[in-house]
Amino acid sequence: MTMAQPTVLLVEDEPAQRAVLAYNLEAEGFDVTQADNGEDAMMLVDEAAPDIIILDWMMPKLSGIEVCRRLKLSPVTRSIPIIMLSARAEEVDRIRGLETGADDYVIKPYSVLELMARARAQLRRVRPSTAGVVLEHGDIRLDTESHRVYRADKVLKLGPTEFKLLVTLMERPGRVFSRDQLLDLVWGRDIYVDTRTVDVHVGRLRKSLMLFGGDDPVRTVRGAGYALG
Template sequence: MAEARAPARPQPKVLVVEDAGAQLEVLVYNLQAEGFLVIPATSGEEALLLAQEELPDLILLDWMLPEVSGLEVCRRLKLARATKAIPIIMLSARGEDADRVRGLETGADDYMVKPYSVIELLARVRAQLRRSRPAQAGAVMEFGGITVDAEAWRVYVEGRPVHLGPTEFRLLSTMIERPGRVWSREQLLDRVWGRNIHVDSRTVDVHVGRLRRAINQRGSHYPLRTVRGAGYALG
C-alpha cells in the first residue's frame, strides 16, 4: 500500500521590482529555478499596485526606479497595514554606508549592493522567509498548547495529535505564524487557497469552523476568534 504524502505547500511568492530588463530576467530565472512564484514589476507604481493585489511573501526592490523610487516604494509599503509586514530586500548600486543606513531606516529588512552574488541573494531570500513565513520553511511553531510541525505536517494540542485536513492545516499554519493578528477572509483566501483559485469567501468560514472544532475537541478551549466585519484571529 502506497504511503500517504502530505499535500505540497504553496509556492512562496516573490515580487521582483527591477527596471533593467536583463537584470530582471536573471532574477526571475534563478528564483523560479529555486521553486518561487515570481511576480515581476518594472516601475515603482506597478510595484505598489502589485504588492497590494498579490500580497507577496517577500519583495526584491531596486532603489533606482522610474517615477517613484524604490526608497519611496519601501516607505509607502511599510506604512500600509496590508503590506507593512512583508520583508523587503533592497537592491542598489549605492554602496556607501550612508546609503545602506538610509535604505534600512526607510524600512528595508536587508540591503544588497550591486553587483551581487545570486547565490548570496537567494540565501538572504530564504533567511527572510524563515523569519516571516516559518511554516513554509518547515519550522515547528507553538502557541499556547498548540504545536504545528510544518515539516511533518502534524498538529498537537496539549501534546495529543490532532488530525486536520490539508486546508485546515494550512489555515492553522498561517494563523499561528502571527498569533493575535486579524486575518481578513481575502488574506486567508490568498494565503491558503492561492489568488488564482476562485473560491467564495464563505468557504473560509466553513473551514475555520472545522478547524475550530478540531482544535477544541476533548474540552479544550483555544480561541479562534471571529472579529466582526474584519475576519479571524488565533488568540
C-alpha cells in the same frame, strides 16, 4: 499535501536583470510576481501582499526608497520583508535604505547565490514553516515536516485545507487575515472559491482544535476576518 509556494514581488526596471532574478527565484521555489516601476509595485502589493519584496532603489515613476517608505509606514504592509538592491555603495546610502525600513540592503553588482540566500533567510523569519520547523502557539503545536498537530499533547486530525489554514494563522499569530487573503494563501490565487468556504473551513478547524477541550484560539474580527489569538 503541498504547502502554498512562498510569494515574492520582484521590482526591477532592468529587463535582463529581472529575468535572471525571476528564473533563480522560481528555481528556489518562489511564486514570482514582477514589476518594472514603483507605481505598479504599490498596486500589486495592494492586490495581494507578497511574503517578501526584492526592490531596486533607482526606478521610474516612483523610486524604490519611496516604495519602501510607504510600505513600512502602513500597518497592513510594514511586516513584509524588503530587500533593497542598489548600486549606491556609500555607507550613507546603505544607512538611508535601512532607516527607511529595508530589512536588508544588497549592493550591485551582487552574487545571485548570495541574494537567494538572503531571500531565504528573510522568508524563514516571516514563514517559518518553509524551514520545516515546529510552530507553537499556547498549547497548540504543529510539525510542518510530519504534518502532525497536537493540542495539550493530544494528536488532532485535520483535513489538508484545515492544516494549511492553521499553518497560515500560526505563522503570523495576532495578524488579522481577511477572507480574500486566506483564499489566496490557502487555496491559491488561480482557484475560484466562494469566500463563504473560508467560514466553513474555519468552523471545521475550530471544532478539531477544541475536540479535547480548551478555549477557541481562533478569533473572529467583525467585518475584517480571522486571527489566531
